[in-house]
Amino acid sequence: MVLALVEHVEGEPLEESLQxxxxxxxxAEAEGESVHGVxxxxxxxxxxxxxxxxxxxxxxxxxxxxxxxxxxxxxxxSLEQLADETDPAAVLAAGTDRGNEVLAHIGARNDLPxxxxxxSVEVGETYTLERQRWGGSLIEHARLRAGPKVxxxxxxxxxxxxAGSGAPTVESFTPExxxxxxxxxxxxxxxxxxxxxxxxxxxxxxxxxxxxxNAEDFDKLEELAELIGAAxxxxxxxxxxxxxxxxxxIGQTGAKISPELYIAAGISGAVQHxxxxxxxxxxxxxxxxxxxxxIQKANWAVxxxxxxxxxxxxxxxxxxxxE
Amino acid sequence: xxxxxxxxxVPNTGEKIVLTDDKQAVDASGLGFTVSPHEECAVEExxxxxxxxxxxxxxxxLGPEDASDxxxxxxxxxxxxxxxxxAPDTSADPMxxxxxxxxxxxxRGDGEVPFDVLLFxxxxxxxxxxxxxxRVANALGLPCVTGIKDIELEDTTATAKRExxxxxxxxxxxxxxxxxxxxxxxxxxxxxxxxxMQARRTPIxxxxxxxxxxxxxxxxxxxxxxxxxxxxxxxxxxxxxASAVVDILEELEVL
Numbered sequence: 001m002v003l004a005l006v007e008h009v010e011g012e013p014l015e016e017s018l019q020x021x022x023x024x025x026x027x028a029e030a031e032g033e034s035v036h037g038v039x040x041x042x043x044x045x046x047x048x049x050x051x052x053x054x055x056x057x058x059x060x061x062x063x064x065x066x067x068x069x070x071x072x073x074x075x076x077x078s079l080e081q082l083a084d085e086t087d088p089a090a091v092l093a094a095g096t097d098r099g100n101e102v103l104a105h106i107g108a109r110n111d112l113p114x115x116x117x118x119x120s121v122e123v124g125e126t127y128t129l130e131r132q133r134w135g136g137s138l139i140e141h142a143r144l145r146a147g148p149k150v151x152x153x154x155x156x157x158x159x160x161x162x163a164g165s166g167a168p169t170v171e172s173f174t175p176e177x178x179x180x181x182x183x184x185x186x187x188x189x190x191x192x193x194x195x196x197x198x199x200x201x202x203x204x205x206x207x208x209x210x211x212x213x214n215a216e217d218f219d220k221l222e223e224l225a226e227l228i229g230a231a232x233x234x235x236x237x238x239x240x241x242x243x244x245x246x247x248x249x250i251g252q253t254g255a256k257i258s259p260e261l262y263i264a265a266g267i268s269g270a271v272q273h274x275x276x277x278x279x280x281x282x283x284x285x286x287x288x289x290x291x292x293x294x295i296q297k298a299n300w301a302v303x304x305x306x307x308x309x310x311x312x313x314x315x316x317x318x319x320x321x322x323e
Numbered sequence: 324x325x326x327x328x329x330x331x332x333v334p335n336t337g338e339k340i341v342l343t344d345d346k347q348a349v350d351a352s353g354l355g356f357t358v359s360p361h362e363e364c365a366v367e368e369x370x371x372x373x374x375x376x377x378x379x380x381x382x383x384x385l386g387p388e389d390a391s392d393x394x395x396x397x398x399x400x401x402x403x404x405x406x407x408x409x410a411p412d413t414s415a416d417p418m419x420x421x422x423x424x425x426x427x428x429x430x431r432g433d434g435e436v437p438f439d440v441l442l443f444x445x446x447x448x449x450x451x452x453x454x455x456x457x458r459v460a461n462a463l464g465l466p467c468v469t470g471i472k473d474i475e476l477e478d479t480t481a482t483a484k485r486e487x488x489x490x491x492x493x494x495x496x497x498x499x500x501x502x503x504x505x506x507x508x509x510x511x512x513x514x515x516x517x518x519x520m521q522a523r524r525t526p527i528x529x530x531x532x533x534x535x536x537x538x539x540x541x542x543x544x545x546x547x548x549x550x551x552x553x554x555x556x557x558x559x560x561x562x563x564x565a566s567a568v569v570d571i572l573e574e575l576e577v578l
Contacts, residue, residue: 009488069492072469097469097485097487100446100453101457101469104454104457104458104469105457105461107458108421108454108458108461108462111418112539113416113418113537113539113540114454115540116446116454117451128543132451133449133450133451133545134336134340134349134448134449134451135448136548137547137548138545138546138547138548139545139546139548140545140546141542141543141544142540143540143541144539144540145539145540146539152453180464183497184468184494184496186492186493186494189490189491190484190490190491191489192486192489200488203577204572204577228572228577228578242510247507249507252360253505253506254506254507261572261575261577268338269338270336270337270338271337271340272336272360282575284568285555295555297555298555300555300557300558300568300571301555301556302557302558302559302560302568303557303559304560304561304564305561308562309564309565309568311562312562312563312564313568313569315565316565316566316568316569317569317578
């Protein structure tokens with residue numbers, strides 16, 4: 001049996017969890033067993049229906065006494081107690097902030113290794129696996145011998161597949177929690193006051209790097225973005241210069257974007273940046289340097305000065321809209 | 324506030340990651356080393372909190388003698404006490420790393436954790452295992468919050484915020500606590516050349532550690548994934564390319 005943490009927002013499973021289930025099913029099949037899902041929040045409408053094609057035999061709906069928000073140790077303890085009852089070969093979660101955190105607690109509390117951000121697994125007594133390092137710019141080949149195998153699954157690398165097995169059997173579960181397991185919980189939620197479209201939701205992202213030269217010239221990117229409903233992002237270099245806030249940073253330690261089109265202006269293409277934008281469907285680079293690494297990774301390139309090219313694009317769109 | 328910040332030395336990366344011949348590590352001979360971005364911010368956070376509340380900012384790293392360069396940088400920025408847990412290299416697995424840090428902390432306290440806050444980066448830039456802080460917290464019986472981008476400390480509690488879609492999850496935990504932070508929590512200051520010269524005179528507490536290494540997890544080798552050699556279509560070399568760009572925007576139906 002493979003035990004899989006399914007994260008959801010009000011009954012809508014995360015894409016990342018559905019991707020994780022693709023690997024969970026592969027492992028379960030190779031082990032000759034089934035996948036049991038674990039979701040938190042009892043009585044969530046719709047989740048079972050949304051997981052109809054996910055190939056789960058059982059879905060445990062966990063409710064926690066006195067906790068109604070995210071609580072990493074309580075979540076870990078719940079998975080452990082379910083694992084005690086079901087003796088799984090592997091415990092999986094998506095490599096989200098929560099997934100990696102909960103699995104780390106399971107590893108720490110049970111003296112088990114935890115392998116983060118796995119890409120593939122060859123099942124045997126020892127698992128031979130591939131996992132991401134450096135935000136996905138390196139692959140590590142490794143072997144894992146422990147039991148159960150505790151692994152998170154890399155984000156946006158595996159397809160979401162329909163297993164067409166019908167709705168899972170739903171079982172309610174309430175773990176017994178100690179004081180320690182109650183200690184760390186989300187106390188409250190504060191809404192952010194940000195306006196405009198976010199980097200991670202935008203259909204088009206315009207990124208500026210060191211080549212923009214100063215904070216003021218990001219106005220040129222903003223003007224184009226406003227015209228076409230895009231979001232403006234930046235490289236770590238531009239953030240370090242103080243030209244943009246960190247919230248705008250695209251990269252390994254910033255936002256991971258996946259727009260239809262990413263326009264990278266004055267960005268050289270450092271590894272730190274590229275792992276944040278590799279989910280983009282198309283890449284257009286604007287750079288004066290034909291040798292810049294980003295040119296090799298782009299679908300299209302303009303080998304010119306962004307200070308002239310970006311306003312010209314804005315003007316051309318206005319001209320066509322005026323026709 | 325006495326704060327211990329744990330940092331990991333990692334190779335610098337430019338536009339391409341190059342591996343050593345045996346594929347066991349990233350070749351750092353070209354670009355040298357740094358610490359993970361999240362951890363640069365952890366050091367800055369410790370310095371700022373100590374500036375605000377008083378106390379001591381201790382910075383610890385695990386690795387060979389050369390790794391003390393990163394401690395010197397941290398001291399040049401404003402950290403007070405550097406600690407090197409000396410090991411043959413920085414590639415210890417997360418369990419061995421956490422054990423070594425826990426041993427050091429226990430050796431400094433009489434059965435009590437001699438720090439108010441233990442700061443970590445959310446994950447190291449290179450291995451990205453997301454777990455050393457959690458393992459240290461568990462071993463010491465401390466509360467732990469991860470992925471934090473805002474910290475307010477009071478006498479006996481920490482209020483820590485984690486960014487999620489649409490807002491912030493706010494945790495309140497009693498001190499001492501383990502907090503792992505993400506880049507963006509602050510804007511790290513630069514270390515001046517002069518500061519660095521002075522920092523070199525600060526004695527580094529060096530403790531040799533014996534890393535057991537966990538046989539249940541074993542790295543075989545590293546691989547640079549092949550990227551499709553995209554042939555970028557060159558649309559032009561000046562503002563005249565704007566028309567071709569807008570054609571593409573129309574084709575992609577993103578206008």
